Amino acid sequence: MAAAQETVLQIDLNAMAHNYRFIRSLLKPETKLLAVVKAFGYGSDAAEVAKFLEELGADYLAVAYTNEGVALRNAGIETPILVLHPQPINFKEIIDRCLEPSLYSPRILRAFAKVAKDQNQKNYPVHIKFNTGLNRLGFWENDVDFIVEVLKPAPELKVKSIFSHLAASEDENEREFTLGQISNFKKIASEIKSKLGYEMMMHQLNSSGVLNYPEAQFDMVRCGISLYGYGNDPKFNKELKPVASLRSVISQIHMIEPNETVGYNRAYVSKGYEKTATIPIGHADGISRNFGNEKGFVIINNQKASIIGNVCMDMIMVNISGIDCKEGDEVIIFDKDHTAEDAANLIGTISYELLTMVSQRVKRTFLR
Numbered sequence: 001m002a003a004a005q006e007t008v009l010q011i012d013l014n015a016m017a018h019n020y021r022f023i024r025s026l027l028k029p030e031t032k033l034l035a036v037v038k039a040f041g042y043g044s045d046a047a048e049v050a051k052f053l054e055e056l057g058a059d060y061l062a063v064a065y066t067n068e069g070v071a072l073r074n075a076g077i078e079t080p081i082l083v084l085h086p087q088p089i090n091f092k093e094i095i096d097r098c099l100e101p102s103l104y105s106p107r108i109l110r111a112f113a114k115v116a117k118d119q120n121q122k123n124y125p126v127h128i129k130f131n132t133g134l135n136r137l138g139f140w141e142n143d144v145d146f147i148v149e150v151l152k153p154a155p156e157l158k159v160k161s162i163f164s165h166l167a168a169s170e171d172e173n174e175r176e177f178t179l180g181q182i183s184n185f186k187k188i189a190s191e192i193k194s195k196l197g198y199e200m201m202m203h204q205l206n207s208s209g210v211l212n213y214p215e216a217q218f219d220m221v222r223c224g225i226s227l228y229g230y231g232n233d234p235k236f237n238k239e240l241k242p243v244a245s246l247r248s249v250i251s252q253i254h255m256i257e258p259n260e261t262v263g264y265n266r267a268y269v270s271k272g273y274e275k276t277a278t279i280p281i282g283h284a285d286g287i288s289r290n291f292g293n294e295k296g297f298v299i300i301n302n303q304k305a306s307i308i309g310n311v312c313m314d315m316i317m318v319n320i321s322g323i324d325c326k327e328g329d330e331v332i333i334f335d336k337d338h339t340a341e342d343a344a345n346l347i348g349t350i351s352y353e354l355l356t357m358v359s360q361r362v363k364r365t366f367l368r
């Protein structure tokens with residue numbers, strides 16, 4: 001692989017194929033796989049990744065917001081797309097672009113039913129979201145009668161699936177709570193199926209759910225982070241391959257004297273004769289200011305170089321004293337060996353946030 005000559009986020013589609021197959025291997029043959037590609041495909045590139053997942057055979061895609069689904073349709077994606085968190089202002093466009101809404105509250109269900117009727121729809125596919133303990137979005141169990149009352153006389157809508165989301169699927173200490181969410185969901189499902197008088201798909205598991213509660217796969221699972229190579233657990237991380245690598249380059253090297261300062265607010269003070277490198281990546285690229293002042297580091301020629309002083313908008317400075325390197329050499333922010341999860345831990349966050357923080361101005365390249 002050629003060394004980076006500017007800041008690039010490399011997306012390894014072969015790694016994604018590996019992760020996809022690993023997840024599939026945990027599923028019953030009839031279980032459908034919904035690939036979550038919200039937030040630009042967890043910071044990678046939603047359209048490229050969605051196209052690739054479509055080729056791999058993903059049954060469904062999901063995004064959070066309507067505009068993310070529209071972008072995928074504009075890119076030619078034909079797989080069904082579930083929009084997890086739409087607003088009434090989006091409903092006409094959802095129908096125009098064949099997107100499938102999650103309906104998560106009485107207000108949202110009524111509003112969508114009205115738009116579907118005004119647009120002369122018949123059996124428009126919708127997904128009913130139930131809250132089983134995350135207390136974020138969703139109908140409550142005691143809303144079932146209301147839902148049935150709205151849907152029974154509404155031939156414009158057809159419930160394609162009912163779903164719910166686990167609050168702590170990665171946390172073994174919350175096993176009892178999670179099992180409660182699963183049994184609550186089963187109860188709601190049998191109630192709504194019998195009251196509506198037809199079958200629909202059921203799904204409740206995200207990535208960690210698939211890994212920790214395979215018995216609750218129902219008809220479909222919704223995987224995000226695991227497709228991008230992270231399993232929220234060292235034992236699953238071993239089986240998965242991180243897809244995104246963030247690399248950059250040394251722009252300039254400075255030799256500085258004792259007691260000189262580096263960067264804005266003169267936040268770093270040199271302790272002796274030191275060597276620093278300036279790298280073209282900053283907080284506007286997704287390197288949080290929390291990595292500044294030696295909380296974070298980069299890898300240069302297999303050695304750690306700490307980030308010194310404050311992270312600037314478009315660059316960081318790192319201490320390369322004792323590291324054999326020159327201007328133009330490659331710099332690794334995270335990759336397969338120095339993972340986004342490890343880097344995230346340094347500033348008290350998680351891989352999800354670090355990956356999705358990589359801003360849109362960072363060039364993406366694809367490996368396959």
Ligand SMILES: *Cc1c(COP(=O)(O)O)cnc(C)c1O
Binds near residue numbers: 206207222226
């Ligand atoms: C983001 C999201 C997922 C994917 O979760 P991962 O932990 O990334 O697998 C699944 N379901 C819902 C409702 C989500 O919002």
